[in-house]
Amino acid sequence: MNFKERFLTAMNHEEPDQVPVMGLIMDPATVNSILGRKPTDFVGLLHKPLLGYPIKALLNTNWFWNNMYYSNTAGALEGAIKLGFDANWTIYAIMKLDKDSRASSGWSWYDPFGRIWDLAADADGNIAVNYSRALCDTEDKWEQWVQKRAPLFEDMITNIVSFHKKLNSYGDRIYPIGYAAPGIFENSWQPIGFVNFTRLIYQKPAFVKKVIDFHTELYLKSLDAVMKSDVEVVLGGDDLGQKTGPMMRPELIEKFLGESYRRVTQFVHERKRKFVFHCCGNIYALLDKFIEWGFDGIITLEPTAGMELGRVREQVGHKLVLIGNMDVSYLMVKGTQQEVEDAVKKAIRDAARGGGYILSTSHSHPTVDPVRLKWMVDAAHRYGRYPLSL
Amino acid sequence: MDAALKAVDEVVKSQNKSAVKEAVDAVTQALQVVGKRFQNGEWFLSELVYAGEISKEIMNLLSPLMQSEPSQSQGTILIGTVAGDLHDLGKNIFINYARSAGFKVVDLGVDVPTGKFVSAVREHKPIALGMSCLLTSTEPELGKVIQELKKQGLREGVKIVIGGAALSQRVADDIAADAFAPDAITGLDIIKGWSISK
Numbered sequence: 397m398n399f400k401e402r403f404l405t406a407m408n409h410e411e412p413d414q415v416p417v418m419g420l421i422m423d424p425a426t427v428n429s430i431l432g433r434k435p436t437d438f439v440g441l442l443h444k445p446l447l448g449y450p451i452k453a454l455l456n457t458n459w460f461w462n463n464m465y466y467s468n469t470a471g472a473l474e475g476a477i478k479l480g481f482d483a484n485w486t487i488y489a490i491m492k493l494d495k496d497s498r499a500s501s502g503w504s505w506y507d508p509f510g511r512i513w514d515l516a517a518d519a520d521g522n523i524a525v526n527y528s529r530a531l532c533d534t535e536d537k538w539e540q541w542v543q544k545r546a547p548l549f550e551d552m553i554t555n556i557v558s559f560h561k562k563l564n565s566y567g568d569r570i571y572p573i574g575y576a577a578p579g580i581f582e583n584s585w586q587p588i589g590f591v592n593f594t595r596l597i598y599q600k601p602a603f604v605k606k607v608i609d610f611h612t613e614l615y616l617k618s619l620d621a622v623m624k625s626d627v628e629v630v631l632g633g634d635d636l637g638q639k640t641g642p643m644m645r646p647e648l649i650e651k652f653l654g655e656s657y658r659r660v661t662q663f664v665h666e667r668k669r670k671f672v673f674h675c676c677g678n679i680y681a682l683l684d685k686f687i688e689w690g691f692d693g694i695i696t697l698e699p700t701a702g703m704e705l706g707r708v709r710e711q712v713g714h715k716l717v718l719i720g721n722m723d724v725s726y727l728m729v730k731g732t733q734q735e736v737e738d739a740v741k742k743a744i745r746d747a748a749r750g751g752g753y754i755l756s757t758s759h760s761h762p763t764v765d766p767v768r769l770k771w772m773v774d775a776a777h778r779y780g781r782y783p784l785s786l
Numbered sequence: 787m788d789a790a791l792k793a794v795d796e797v798v799k800s801q802n803k804s805a806v807k808e809a810v811d812a813v814t815q816a817l818q819v820v821g822k823r824f825q826n827g828e829w830f831l832s833e834l835v836y837a838g839e840i841s842k843e844i845m846n847l848l849s850p851l852m853q854s855e856p857s858q859s860q861g862t863i864l865i866g867t868v869a870g871d872l873h874d875l876g877k878n879i880f881i882n883y884a885r886s887a888g889f890k891v892v893d894l895g896v897d898v899p900t901g902k903f904v905s906a907v908r909e910h911k912p913i914a915l916g917m918s919c920l921l922t923s924t925e926p927e928l929g930k931v932i933q934e935l936k937k938q939g940l941r942e943g944v945k946i947v948i949g950g951a952a953l954s955q956r957v958a959d960d961i962a963a964d965a966f967a968p969d970a971i972t973g974l975d976i977i978k979g980w981s982i983s984k
Contacts, residue, residue, distance in 0.1 A: 500870070500897060514872055526921065528872045590875055594835045599787065639951050640825075640969050644832040676951075681827070700954055725922050725952045763923045 637677020
């Protein structure tokens with residue numbers, strides 16, 4: 397079997413030749429480390445006298461941004477190929493740089509949805525980006541924001557199409573999993589802030605529904621743009637969970653978001669694609685909903701939030717493909733080779749019988765160690781051959 | 787929220803000290819119930835947040851009438867999000883609940899450098915220091931603060947609890963923190979235990 401057959405066989409809950417391994421490689425630090433590339437220190441350049449504003453202007457052009465972003469994603473795919481992954485996620489995002497007195501570097505990004513992302517660099521000069529704060533903490537600010545950013549939304553959709561089409565060229569070397577991100581829930585609450593959003597849920601539910609409806613329509617356009625490429629398995633997602641449980645009561649999630657998710661899966665299935673939902677946190681209480689909404693699979697299954705593969709498999713059977721669960725807080729950062737191997741064996745034992753499991757880290761971040769990623773892939777090749785003997 | 791604030795408004799207008807005390811006690815007890823239900827998985831984060839917001843608004847109305855009361859503080863808690871990390875949702879939930887439980891809370895904010903944690907411990911002499919950290923990449927900051935507190939001879943005088951999405955008991959053990967809290971309410975329970983045994 398080649399990587400594509402392997403991945404799709406597992407997606408169909410059948411046993412391939414071996415457990416497929418999916419990469420979530422995207423952080424510039426990880427990409428540069430795998431490929432032995434020297435990073436361009438944009439943050440350092442921004443602080444040089446006379447250079448800050450020209451660099452800002454350059455980064456804010458559609459052309460430069462898209463080339464820089466594609467270069468990093470192409471690097472991520474090259475890195476994933478080098479480490480032996482069968483598939484890797486591919487995410488498009490667009491952000492604009494601006495001066496920001498509240499940011500640690502004096503600069504931050506804003507995205508089309510109304511979030512501020514802090515811009516920083518690690519010791520080697522790799523760009524690091526972290527969600528910082530909301531820009532639309534009132535109804536008026538939100539209304540004005542989405543009205544003003546309409547051209548940016550259009551650019552984003554156009555860019556998603558060309559980005560994923562360009563990645564088609566990797567299709568004979570690795571399986572790109574197109575990710576339409578961020579999701580409807582995150583795009584709805586993060587630009588408003590969770591505390592404000594929570595107040596609005598109870599005090600102005602009609603406004604919250606309006607926001608969610610707006611992002612549902614926009615999200616369907618994003619999905620459509622991803623699916624204009626050869627991508628056959630589409631990732632979408634929302635972090636509906638936090639460390640100990642869902643962020644909102646499941647009935648409330650159903651009330652506000654259920655119809656949106658049903659539309660998403662119907663939209664994807666009509667186009668003969670599969671839909672895998674990225675959802676961080678402790679989500680046992682939502683697994684039945686995921687099946688009801690029509691998701692084909694779920695990814696992250698964070699061990700630090702108490703997600704155990706065996707328990708999840710027991711709860712959902714083979715109604716969902718499971719992807720992930722390899723810890724990125726300790727194991728993939730500083731775990732020993734033996735610990736990585738043991739975790740891979742346990743994941744395969746708990747979830748891979750009968751297919752329907754794809755080995756992956758639970759998430760990505762800049763300190764995930766490529767050496768440990770390689771150990772994970774090697775262990776999957778060693779212990780993940782079907783029929784399983786573990 | 788509107789109904790609760792209306793009721794409190796009546797209490798404020800009455801200027802009745804015992805009614806104020808009853809209202810404060812009611813808020814404290816209500817938040818304990820909310821916290822327990824959250825820990826038991828019966829209630830969810832949005833409900834925990836909303837209850838915290840209601841209590842904050844109520845306490846804002848009542849606090850001017852409480853200033854003449856003798857201090858009922860259970861002790862001082864210092865809290866902040868470590869350097870390089872800007873996340874504050876869990877920290878802010880904790881602050882609402884801890885204040886309602888009678889603690890004085892000094893909030894150092896987000897992206898707090900090691901030196902600021904250390905000088906605040908020296909200045910406020912808290913019974914507990916809470917450090918929040920969502921990102922795995924900023925996790926080493928927790929250990930740096932503890933090392934610096936040791937170096938400056940301040941570690942023995944303060945209990946340390948850590949919390950945040952990326953953390954676990956393993957991290958707490960590795961850096962020699964006194965406790966790990968998976969959520970804000972558990973963190974508060976741990977500190978209440980320390981407060982009682984002090």
